Amino acid sequence: MSAALPPTDRPADVVYPGSATPSAPTPTTPRAVPHRGGPENPSAVALRTRFPDSVRRVEVVWGETSVVIAPDRVLEIVRWLHDDPAQAYGYLSDVTAVEFRDPEEPLTVVWHLRSLPYRRFLRLKAELPKGGPLEVDSVWPVYRGADWLERECFDMFGVRFRGHPDLRRILMWEQYREGYPLRKDFPLRGRFSRAEQLRQALAANPEARYSMEELSIADAFEDLPPDMRARLRGGERTGE
Amino acid sequence: MTGTRTIDVALSTTGLDAQGRPQRVPLGVDAAGNAVAIAPPPSLEPDLEGEHMLINIGPQHPATHGVLRLVLELDGETVVRCIPHIGYLHCGFEKIGEYRQYNQIIPWTDREDYLNSIGNNVAFALGAERLFGIETTPRCTVLRVIASELSRIISHLVWLGTTCIDIGAFTPFLWSFQERENVYRMLENWVGARLTTSATRVGGMAADIPHGWLDQLRGFLQSFPKTIDEVDRMLTRNGIWVGRTVGLGAMSAQEAENYGLSGPMLRASGVAYDVRKDFPYLDYETYDFEVPVGTRGDVYDRYLVRMEELRQSVRILEQAAERLPDGPVNIDDPRVILPPKSKATSEMESMIHHFKQVMEGPRPPIGESYVAVESPKGEKGYYMVSDGTAKPVRWRIRPPSYVNLSAIPKMVEGHLLSDVIAINASIDIVMGEIDR
Incomplete structure (x- = not known):
């Protein structure tokens, strides 16, 4: 987590941090936005020129490009958009996925x-x-903020992000099997019946609240009951 | 960016230690009467030195602001590693939204960031209106500004009060919650609810403000700055407060932007990004207000930024109360706005509209929109995708405190255990929004 930030060759003439350059458009509340068409983000043209084969x-x-x-x-x-001084996309708002009906x-x-x-x-x-x-590159090497956003996307959609340092479930628990x-294709009420969900909840070992990573931090591993140690050695992830 | 200024307050601390943190060593007096640091007592258990300890905070802990669980690796009292666990409050809002019509989602937006419920209502309505291609009336726009800024005041006051409690000050908590009560009373007079407001509709508001409400608002705007000044006098130069906040959890401007922080967290680090200024909505560009920006990005700067934002919200509210135009609140479009009950039961055409809207719901054209607002926590975005039916294909919440919290390992590692509480408090998390 504390790894050094990725290097940027952001030039000194771009006012940093945060403040917009004088050439940036004066911000106004969008009005009468057309459904389709309208002014295109200049970066789209730059992307087409720079990556003609990859822009589909x-x-x-x-009004959004x-x-x-x-x-x-x-x-x-993404790395080019982040590093190129004429684009300077330094801020990642969101990573998510959409599945259509x-x-x-x-x-x-x-x-x-x-x-x-x-x-x-x-x-x-x-x-x-x-x-x-369902695999795509992780943008974590460029934006540290992508860490949890990609984990959530993996948790909710099953999209694997190549190169993410710690891709595991985040909102659901680690033993979640539904x-x-x-x-x-996931029903609103869950895939398992209430009875099965209850059975699994009762069968869960509440002692196993630490992940292997966490147990390896301290010497707490040696204090666990022998059967749990054996299960953990066998590779079982305990999660929450 | 115009309207930006930097807060810089001269601090009086006892000095900084080798790591740049304020010193907090117990002082004694030597023979000559000079203050000297007392040497720590020899370790009672020398065989435990250098051994790391695993400690678990939460999910049920009063200082974690909800069901946040932090697993910490400690070397003595210093945090070596922090592993956060979230999800204890996960309710699947985004999944439920795919089974609801747009107006039916609005009550769910109350319940995610429940300290900013009316602000979320506004944000959702803005996103849905972009998707429908409709624009609100001038009166509705100003009412929504009032709603958003009141909600920012509520949220910042809760942050102020709970952070004071976490750090050990009790009085500002009572003052801020008293003022918060005044805002809630106004909201109750307006929409009938305090916490779960559900105040907006696609194309308008659930209700116009009642007669005399603006006088209530003006009265509040008169008295509220005095409370801010009192808290300011109590905390800003208070030695304990300064000692417990300065230098903690500092993020540089580049780090803060790269970690995707937003709101006061980002601005305290020196990045002057405010959605209201940079990507305005609700005609925010026509209001005269300033965006406070910090320099060090530590807990103290976040406090200063939020205090100044309270004052700026008062300024915006004064201007909004001044310019509130007369006229209708809801747009005149029977496709999205329900006809009045009297007409629905007496006119054939209104009855048809009423029936179609209740049974089928308004349908936006195929498309998508991402509308972000400046919530008290940061950039809150609603991303909606429509396939032409009455229910969204995807309703995504961009939760600012989720992204802000994801930087907590970076912020707490290397600090003391007691500082973890202060840093966590400074992020201003709401678990309802993080877990959704």
Whole structure:
């Protein structure tokens, strides 16, 4: 967690931190935003020029520019957006995914990026076809803030982020076996019956509240009952 | 950015130790009458020295502000590693939202960040209106500004009170909760509820303000700054307060931006990013207010930034009360706004609209929108995706305190155990929003 921040070659002429450059547009409350079309984020043009093969589609919906990119180039593109002085997308707002009701449509991973110096907002999307592996690059090497956002996305959708340092469930507990709650094939009331959920809750060992990582911190491991030690050595994750 | 200024207060601390933290050593007096530090007593258990201890705080602990659980590795009293666990309050709001019409989601927004419920209502309505392609009336826009700023005051007051309790001061807690009660009384007069307001609708508000409400608001704006000044006098130069907050959990500007912090957490580190200024909504660009920015990014700067934001909220509220125009609150669009009950039972056309809206719900066109507002905790965004039906395909909450909390290992590692409580308090977390 305390690893050094990724290096940036942000130039000195961009006013940092946070403050917008003089060339940034004067901020106003958006009015009469068209459903489709309208002014495009200049970064979309720059992306098309820089990565002509990886930009699949650019659309402007309700005034927000979405750039659909190839899933295998995510880290490269995001790193360029972060480092390039003419883009300076230093702020990651959100990482999430969308699954549509139509089962044919691909699952879409969405990144919301902000360029504070230029007052730009950009939505990046990567479409992961159903049936294939739901895997995409982690942007954690560029944005430390992606850590929990990607963990939540993995927890809720089962999207694996390559290169994430600690990809495990975050809102659900580690022994949760019902699947990924925000997927459309997951029923609202849960996959298991109430009886099965109760049985599992009663069968859970409340002593095993520390993860292996946590137990390895201290010498508490040696103080555990022998059967738990054996289970933990066997690789069982205890989670919460 | 215009309207930015830097808070810098001269501090009087007893001095800093080798790590740059304020000294807190017990002082004694030597033979000549000079104050000298008392040497720590020899360890009672020398065989335990250098051994690390695992300690668990929470999930049921009064100082974790909800069901947060922190597993800490301690070397003596110093935190070596911090592993947070969340999810104890997870209710699946985003999943439930996919089974609800847009107006039916508004009560859920009350319950995530429950200290900012009316602000969340406003944020959700703004997001849904972008998705529907509609714009609110001028009166509604100003009413929403009033709602957002009142809600910022409530949230900051709770933060102030609970942080004081965590650090050991009791009096400011009582003062801030008394003022908070005044705001809640106003909200009750307006929407009928205190905590779970559900005050907005897509295209308007649930209710206009009652007669005489603005006078109540003006009265509050008269008395409230005095309370802020009292708290300010009590804490800002208080040696104990300064000693327990300065230098703790510091994040540099670059780190804060990279970790995705937002709100007072980000601004205390020196990044002047405020959604109201940089990506305005509700005509915030026409209000005259300033965004306080800190320099050191520690717990003390976060305190200063939040105190100044309270004052700025009062300024915005004064301007909003001044400019509140007459006119309708709801837009005139029978596709999204329910007709009045009297018309629904007497006119055929209104009855059809009423029936269609209640049974089917308003349908936005296919599209998506991400609308962020400056909540008291930071950038709160609602990302909604519509496939043309009355229920969203995806309703995503961008929770500011979730992202702010994710930096807690970075902030507490290397500090003392008792400072973990102060740092955790300074993040201003609401577990309802983090776990959703």
